[in-house]
Amino acid sequence: MKKVRIVGADQMASEVFDGATVVLSGSGGGLQEADHIAEAIEKRFLATGHPRNLTLIHGLGIGDGIATGITRFAHKGMVKRVIGGHWSWSKKMQELARTNEIEAYTLPAGPIQTLMRETGAGRHGLVTHIGLHTFADPRHGGGRCNDKATEDLVEVITLGGKELLWYKPIQVDFALIRGTACDPQGNLTSREEPSEMDAFAAAMAAHNCGGKVLAQVRDVLDESISPARDVSVPGVLVDMVCQFAAQTQTTGAAYDLSMSGMQRAPDTRAAMPLPDGVRYLIARRAAKELRADACVNFGFGVPDGIPAVAQAEGREIGWTTIEQGPHNGELLGGHLFGATRYPSAIVKSTEQFDFFSGGGVDIAFLGMGELDAEGNVNVSWLGDSIVGPGGFVDITQRAKKVVFCGTFEAKGLVVEHEGEEVFIRRHGDVSKLVKKVRHITFSGARARADGQEVLYVTERAVFQLTPNGLRLIEVPPGVDVQADVLDRMPFEVEVGIALSPCTESA
Structure with missing residues (x-):
C-alpha cells in the first residue's frame, strides 16, 4: 500500500x-x-x-x-x-x-x-x-x-x-x-x-x-x-x-474545537455583540424579514450583524448557511467570516455551492456596494480595485428572496437614532445609488424575469424591485422623504408611500 x-x-x-x-x-x-x-x-x-x-x-x-x-x-x-x-x-x-x-x-x-x-x-x-x-x-x-x-x-x-x-x-x-x-x-x-x-x-x-x-x-x-x-x-x-506544527486554525488563532463542530453548544451562551451606528439601523430593519422556517444565508459586512440583532430582539433566525460550508451555529464576522461556533453540520464548500445553485436558500441577506435604477447591484468592482464576488452571485441568483443591506451614502455620513426615529445629521459625500453600476454582480432584469422577491434596505429607505424597476416602500420616522431620499437620488423612482403634507404642497 x-x-x-x-x-x-x-x-x-x-x-x-x-x-x-x-x-x-x-x-x-x-x-x-x-x-x-x-x-x-x-x-x-x-x-x-x-x-x-x-x-x-x-x-x-x-x-x-x-x-x-x-x-x-x-x-x-x-x-x-x-x-x-x-x-x-x-x-x-x-x-x-x-x-x-x-x-x-x-x-x-x-x-x-x-x-x-x-x-x-x-x-x-x-x-x-x-x-x-x-x-x-x-x-x-x-x-x-x-x-x-x-x-x-x-x-x-x-x-x-x-x-x-x-x-x-x-x-x-x-x-x-x-x-x-x-x-x-x-x-x-x-x-x-x-x-x-x-x-x-x-x-x-x-x-x-x-x-x-x-x-x-x-x-x-x-x-x-x-x-x-x-x-x-x-x-x-x-x-x-x-x-507545520505551528499551523493555526485561522489567522493567528489557536485551534478552537467549538469552531470545528467537535464541541456541543452550551445550554446558555453569551449574547452576540450588536453592530454599531448605521450598521445597527440597517441590520435592525433587515431582521424583520427573517422567518423561523426559512433557510437563510448571511453575507459579509453589514448582513453579518443581523443574527445579533435578531437574538437581542428574540427573533427566530431560521436555518443558516454560509458558502464555506457550515450550517447553523454562531456566525463569526471580520477575518473569521466563513466560520461558526457550534455548527450543526459542515459540508464541503463545493457541495454548499451546489445547494445554492439549486435554489436551496429561502432568504439571502447580502451587502450592497452600488445600486442603480434597474435594480442591479455591484459589490465586485468598487472604485479602481477589483473586489470579486466570492459566493455573492451563486447565492443571490437562486435564493427565493434577496435582501440587500447597505448605506444610502458613504464618506462623511452621520446618522443618529432615537428608538424608531432616524435623523440624517450629515449627508454622505458619495452616493451608493448610481445611474448605472460599474459591474453587474446582481442583475435586476434577470431577477424580474425570474419573479424573484428583492428588497434593498438602507438606513433611511427601503426599496422593492418591481416589474417596472425600483419602488420606494418605506422610510423610518424622522427621515424627510423628499430631502433625505428623493432629492439625493440620481434617478427617479416609483414612490409607494405617502409624502409629507409640506412636500405635497410644495
Missing part, C-alpha cells in the same frame, strides 16, 4: 515549475489555507526568480489581507494570470491587476470551485446558469478585469432551448491544500478545521490532470485515521505532505 511522502515545504516549492497553473484551496482569514507552502514558494521566487509566469486560481479570498495567502504571489513576474473569486484579501495583487502587470479575471466562487470538480471528473468544463447576465457573462465582460485579460474563459451556449454559461476547462498542475492531520497512507482529515472548503475538488483536478497535490498538515499520525469517514481527502490523491 502507498505510503505518504513527508517532505519540507522548501522541497515542495522546488517542484513548482515556470508557467504552472496552481489552485489554492481555502478562505480568507486563514480558513484551511496552506500558507506554509505558499510562503516557501514565495521565498524561492524572491531568491531565484522562479517559479515565474504562474496562473493562480482561487474560489474565495485567501490570506490575512497583509502578507499571507494570495499576497505571497503578488510579485512582478511571479504570476502571469489570476482567476480569483475574491481579491480584497490582497491589496498588492489588486495593484498588479490595476497596473496591468498581470491578466486579471474574477468569476463567481461557485463556478470556480465546481469547475475544479468537473475538471477532476474529466468533463468538458462547467455548464451552469450561475453568472448569466452578470459580469461573468461574456456580454458583460466575461470576468475580464483589465486590458491585459483578453482570453474568453466563458461562453454563452444554448442547450434544450435554454441559455447557459460554459466555463471552459482548465489544466491544473498543482493544488495547495490543507488538513489538520494525515496518516501513513497520506489520507487527510479536516476534523479540527472550521470548514472543509474545496480541498477535495482541487486535489482531484490536479491529480487527474497529471499534476501534483501538495498538502500541509499540523500533525502526522502513526496510525490510520479513524473513523474512516473523517478522511476529507484520500491519500491516493496526495503526492507530498509537509508538517
Whole structure:
C-alpha cells in the first residue's frame, strides 16, 4: 500500500515549475489555507526568480489581507494570470491587476470551485446558469478585469432551448491544500478545521490532470485515521505532505474545537455583540424579514450583524448557511467570516455551492456596494480595485428572496437614532445609488424575469424591485422623504408611500 511522502515545504516549492497553473484551496482569514507552502514558494521566487509566469486560481479570498495567502504571489513576474473569486484579501495583487502587470479575471466562487470538480471528473468544463447576465457573462465582460485579460474563459451556449454559461476547462498542475492531520497512507482529515472548503475538488483536478497535490498538515499520525469517514481527502490523491506544527486554525488563532463542530453548544451562551451606528439601523430593519422556517444565508459586512440583532430582539433566525460550508451555529464576522461556533453540520464548500445553485436558500441577506435604477447591484468592482464576488452571485441568483443591506451614502455620513426615529445629521459625500453600476454582480432584469422577491434596505429607505424597476416602500420616522431620499437620488423612482403634507404642497 502507498505510503505518504513527508517532505519540507522548501522541497515542495522546488517542484513548482515556470508557467504552472496552481489552485489554492481555502478562505480568507486563514480558513484551511496552506500558507506554509505558499510562503516557501514565495521565498524561492524572491531568491531565484522562479517559479515565474504562474496562473493562480482561487474560489474565495485567501490570506490575512497583509502578507499571507494570495499576497505571497503578488510579485512582478511571479504570476502571469489570476482567476480569483475574491481579491480584497490582497491589496498588492489588486495593484498588479490595476497596473496591468498581470491578466486579471474574477468569476463567481461557485463556478470556480465546481469547475475544479468537473475538471477532476474529466468533463468538458462547467455548464451552469450561475453568472448569466452578470459580469461573468461574456456580454458583460466575461470576468475580464483589465486590458491585459483578453482570453474568453466563458461562453454563452444554448442547450434544450435554454441559455447557459460554459466555463471552459482548465489544466491544473498543482493544488495547495490543507488538513489538520494525515496518516501513513497520506489520507487527510479536516476534523479540527472550521470548514472543509474545496480541498477535495482541487486535489482531484490536479491529480487527474497529471499534476501534483501538495498538502500541509499540523500533525502526522502513526496510525490510520479513524473513523474512516473523517478522511476529507484520500491519500491516493496526495503526492507530498509537509508538517507545520505551528499551523493555526485561522489567522493567528489557536485551534478552537467549538469552531470545528467537535464541541456541543452550551445550554446558555453569551449574547452576540450588536453592530454599531448605521450598521445597527440597517441590520435592525433587515431582521424583520427573517422567518423561523426559512433557510437563510448571511453575507459579509453589514448582513453579518443581523443574527445579533435578531437574538437581542428574540427573533427566530431560521436555518443558516454560509458558502464555506457550515450550517447553523454562531456566525463569526471580520477575518473569521466563513466560520461558526457550534455548527450543526459542515459540508464541503463545493457541495454548499451546489445547494445554492439549486435554489436551496429561502432568504439571502447580502451587502450592497452600488445600486442603480434597474435594480442591479455591484459589490465586485468598487472604485479602481477589483473586489470579486466570492459566493455573492451563486447565492443571490437562486435564493427565493434577496435582501440587500447597505448605506444610502458613504464618506462623511452621520446618522443618529432615537428608538424608531432616524435623523440624517450629515449627508454622505458619495452616493451608493448610481445611474448605472460599474459591474453587474446582481442583475435586476434577470431577477424580474425570474419573479424573484428583492428588497434593498438602507438606513433611511427601503426599496422593492418591481416589474417596472425600483419602488420606494418605506422610510423610518424622522427621515424627510423628499430631502433625505428623493432629492439625493440620481434617478427617479416609483414612490409607494405617502409624502409629507409640506412636500405635497410644495
